[in-house]
Amino acid sequence: MSNNIKDFTLTKLAKKYTFVKDSELYKFYDALNNSCKEKEYHNTFEALWYLGIYDPSIISFIKNEIFKKLNCLLNNTEESVDNISSSKDRHCIYLKYWLYDKLIIEDFDEYDISIIFDFLKKKKNAFMKILKSNRPCNIYKLSLSDIHKIKILYDYSEFLHDSDTTKYDLILKDEEYLTYFKKGLDLYQNSKIICPSIKKDDYCYEFNEYETKYKRKSAYLSCKEKLLSSLHNKVTTLNGGSLQGDRKSEGAVDLDLYELLKKDQIIDKIHLHKFYESLEQHKRTDTSDICNSLKSYPVKNENGVCELLKHAEYILKSWDKTYATYQKLTTSETCDYMRYWLYDKLSHIDANPCEIETFYILWHNYTTDESKNKNKNKCKNEKYYGFNKEELENKKKLFDFLVYYKSIKDKIKEPKNERKNDYCPYIKSIFELYKKMEQKNISHSYTEELKLFQNNFSSNRELNFLEENCPDMCLGFVFNKKFKTLCPFENKPIIEAQKKNHTPCQKIDHTFRNLGGNHEKDYNFSNFTTHDVYKELNGEIITNNYYSICDKFILFNEQHCGIHDLCSKLVRNLKKLSRMENKERTERCTYIIHWIYDELRKIPNIISENNYETIALREFLNVAYEILRQLEIYDCFFNTVNIDFDEQKEKKYLHDYFKNYEKMQGKNFCNDDTCQEYCEYITFINSLYGKYINRYCYCFESDGCKEIYPSYFKCDDNYNPHELFEKLQCNSFEEFRGKLKKVDKPIPEDHYVKRLAYISVNKPHLLNWGNKKSSIIPEVVSDKITSDPFHKFSIGSFGFLGVFLILFILYKFTPVGSYFNNRDTIDKDSYFENFENQYLEDDVEFSHGNTKNRRMRIAYHQA
Known part of the structure; x- marks a missing residue:
């Protein structure tokens, strides 16, 4: 698409497409451009119109493009906008569109546009008068980028939204214009989400007014919107691509699910598969006139749509007798099964969203026609909202899984089932599909299936069961709104160029800082309580995959072998920690802190005299805190500054000793042969x-x-x-x-x-x-009392208070106090006398001037 918005002005769009030139918007636009060219206007009114604006280009634009047009239309009934086009209720939008297009053509900058909008807001009443509409026409102060966006949005909405699909064939011929209109659709969809509730600015005020007054309100995208969206992605043809790939179903059940269920012989435990098979085999052989109605709709693939219509008609004719209560299912269940079977059939015929919508319109007409559909139990398409093929496939795949989930869970519970681990990758793929559907649910196309999924897995008990039986698959994060994908740290395959730096570390000599004594001896005995915890924390990571947040350590791995695997293990362990609670969470956090310090010491060349001179160590600690932040773990922080790894190792020894103490206190903990090793361990711990x-x-x-x-x-x-x-x-x-x-x-x-x-x-x-000396002697006691500093301080304080008391009495109750009070009054009188004299002197000095024209002022005093 051209980056220049001036390549898509309305005049150029009209030259490109006749449907633009024939539109009411273009008629209004063209008439307004060509009106009042020879008319004159009153100079005084003109001067008032653009008073206060000094930029010649802005003055010229207001004078020739705005003032002349509006003033002429106000004063000339022959050229009233009422006579320009028949869509009077849309004249406000047309007038603002004309203004936006002109501002783009004139190439005004942000400052110029701000001045023009300030001026227009002051003269807003002129707009109201020329439109002669009962609806108010508000002018919003848009930025330059907002003008570009709203203009593109209007071009899509006015020319393609809910229009004849033959227009899509025309724009498909030019990829540049296809991309332009697709951008308008994207802006329209995003604005429908953001503007009503999230964002409040002039752009959204403009859009909300347009959507409320002039558009059809609907939470769902029309089939034509989805058709345009699919046209933009030519790789997936006209029908849209699937989020799940190209795997087709076997007997209408998702192929991956079918293979798993068939191996465990539970495919027929639930009646869904048999119901699908029964519908598949229930085809008619006689003729039907149901396809005659297709001629009234723009359907290219009439054969595919017609065959499915006849198939559905034949099924509905025997609905009450054969399917309504199939195998003791409820009528609601069988109707749902029918709907999802149709989703599968429609997703595999060559039909675009509007042709699929045509199928549902005709099906609805048939099911509501009492003369044709005489079933007591009706199965209507009330939950169809213009889905494309991508949406149909994804809805069907998720629904099939949810129907069979209880059977899958029972198989996972079986302790002797060797294939139970095969279900975990499939379950993860379904959870990933759920996250993708949640992200793509802009038009609420997936709302029904998302609710069904949430009802099944909203409880912690269900997720905990899956986490326990399918570990390290991020299933517990499925409802975390913060993460757009299932796993917060994507598991990615290592590319060939990186494999050479991801070599095993067995042959590399690990050089540790010498702690002295037995500090490097491993006392993590297999029967210790701590042994199993550290074994879990240090469990191997599959080397063919890695977490994206750790990818930088692949380059460090050559010099610091093992640091990449350690990062991956940390991600895995912290993910598990984030789902723990209370005491279990606190204890696991302590283990992780001791474990990570201990494992860092084993990385070659990771430790220097100044820890932060090692870039790899600094990056590792930064990533560790980033993982904690993303997982919202705020109660498991550890020191990252001036780390003393020797001391941390000793703390780990002590921590493990206290955790294992109860185990060592138990009966028959060791026999004569093994006790010697534990005695060595206890002797070492005693020193710490x-x-x-x-x-x-x-x-x-x-x-x-x-x-x-x-x-x-x-x-x-x-x-x-x-x-x-x-x-x-x-x-x-x-x-x-x-x-x-x-x-x-x-x-x-x-x-x-x-x-x-x-x-x-x-x-x-x-x-x-x-x-x-004995304190019982009176002289000694007296001497101690008088020499005590507290005694001296007390006497002095009481004496000081006594002096103040005497002075207060003299001031309050004797003539001495009256004297001081009178003295203050004398001083005040003297001050006011001086002030008055000074004022009089100033007044006399002022009166030396000419007093002929001055008003005489006489002071009056009460007797």
């Missing part, structure tokens, strides 16, 4: 326990110990490694005999004791420690 207990346990004499970081350090004496050391009889092994020293709790620090210690250091004289 002694290192951190004084940091993270704050103990009191009366209230036990307070745990500063309970997630990885417990202060209770029951968790002391020495208890386990004794229980496992580690002293029986020579290498551990006498090697473990019990770590004691920190000395209790009571608040009162701390206060006493502070006084003893800073104010020892208050305690008088070391004073051997």
Whole structure:
């Protein structure tokens, strides 16, 4: 499409297409352009018309294009707009269209257009007078881009919306004009969604007024709108493409679903497939006149539509007898099955949306004609709203799945069913289809199926069941409105150019920062409680796929082998965390934090003296927080600045020890052969326990110990490694005999004791420690009282208050107070006297001037 909007002015469109030239809009436009060319107007009125505007180009435009036309039409009944065209109720739209087209032709900029609209708003009454309509014609101040959009929208709406489909054959010949009108359709569809409720500006006010007063109100797109939309995509022919691909159905049931159900021999457990087959086989052999009505409609493929009409007529003739209560189904169910069978048939004939609509019009006429349709149970097409082939296929596929879902669920539940995992990819494809249908439900074409899906899966119990049996497929995110796709981080195949950087890391030497001692020994014993959790977190990712948010780490993978897989694992683990709640969520968050720090240490070259000198590490931590943000996880943050990986590793050891403690306390935890390994582990943990207990346990004499970081350090004496050391009889092994020293709790620090210690250091004289004289001697007691600083301060304060009390009494109740009050009055009188004298002096000085023409002023005073 040309980027120049001036290539699509109304004059050029009229030269291109005769249906534009013959339109009422063009007649109005052309007549207005050619009217009043020789008329004169009053100069005074003209001066008032564009008063305050100084730009010559704007003045010329208002003078010659606006003022002359409107003034002439106001004063000349022969050239009234009432005589220009017959569509008087649309003259307001035509007049504004003419204005927008002129503004585009004159190539005004944003500033010029703003001035013109300000002027027009002031002269809005002139518009009202020339239109002579009962409807108000509002002028909205549009921007330049809004003028372009509304002009394109009007071109589509006035020339193609609900028009003869033969026009589509004409515009199909020129891709540039096809694209132009398709853009008008897109603007019209988007404006119908945004303007009524979301956006409020002058563009939307203009559109809403146009839609309310001049258009047919409908939540659904017409077949002609869908036809134009499909014409724009030539790859999918005139009928629109399917969201699900080109796989056709087997016996009317979706082929992928049919193959799964047939393998498990449950295809006939539900009557849907048999019902479809019965309809398929119920074809007529005699003649029918139902197709005669097709001649009244613009149908190109009469044979396809006619054959299906005759087929449907033959089915309806035996509806009550054969199908209304088929296999004890309800009449509502059988009618729904019939509708979706027709969707499938219509999606496989060569018919465009308007030809499909013609089929439904004729079917509706037949079902409502009592002389032809004598069935007691009517099956009408009340839920058809002009679907195209794409919509018909998608609606049918989703419906078939929902009907069979209960049977699928029962098969998944069977523990010995080897094929139950085959259902998971299909279920994921259906959930992806639901998300796509939800995104494309602009005209509410999928509303019925979306509601059916929501009714089946809206409960957390159903989604949790699927998540448990079909893990890592994002099924739990299906109702998350924030994500346009099913998975927030798309699973994409790795392209060939990236595979060389995505090599296994087994042969690469992992160099760790040396923590000393046994810190690099793996104490994650298989029977530990923590073992299964870390095994799940570190589960392998399929190397043929990756999450899009991790794609940058494919390039880092050569120098930091394993970082890409670690990112993918983090995405998977955080996705699962986002669906957890309460205690389970809190505990899993703690595991993930310790796991991610530990795994980062294993990445080659990832750690330097300054962690943020490693670009890969910085990018990884940024991506980690981006994942948390997208998944709306705000309760599982971890430190990303100045990370001490040595300390984090020690915290992980302690965290795991406390998580596994109850397991190690159990009976028969180990035998003589295996206990030795655990004794080594407990000895190692004891060294860390002694290192951190004084940091993270704050103990009191009366209230036990307070745990500063309970997630990885417990202060209770029951968790002391020495208890386990004794229980496992580690002293029986020579290498551990006498090697473990019990770590004691920190000395209790009571608040009162701390206060006493502070006084003893800073104010020892208050305690008088070391004073051997007995305080029972009167002289000593008296001396202590008088020498006490508090005693001295108290006496001084009371003395100061006594002085103020005496002064107050003198001021309030003696002549001394009266003297001071009178003195203030004298000072005030003196001030006002000075002010009055100054005023008089100024007045006298002013009166030295000429007073002949001045009014005499006399002051009057009350006696």
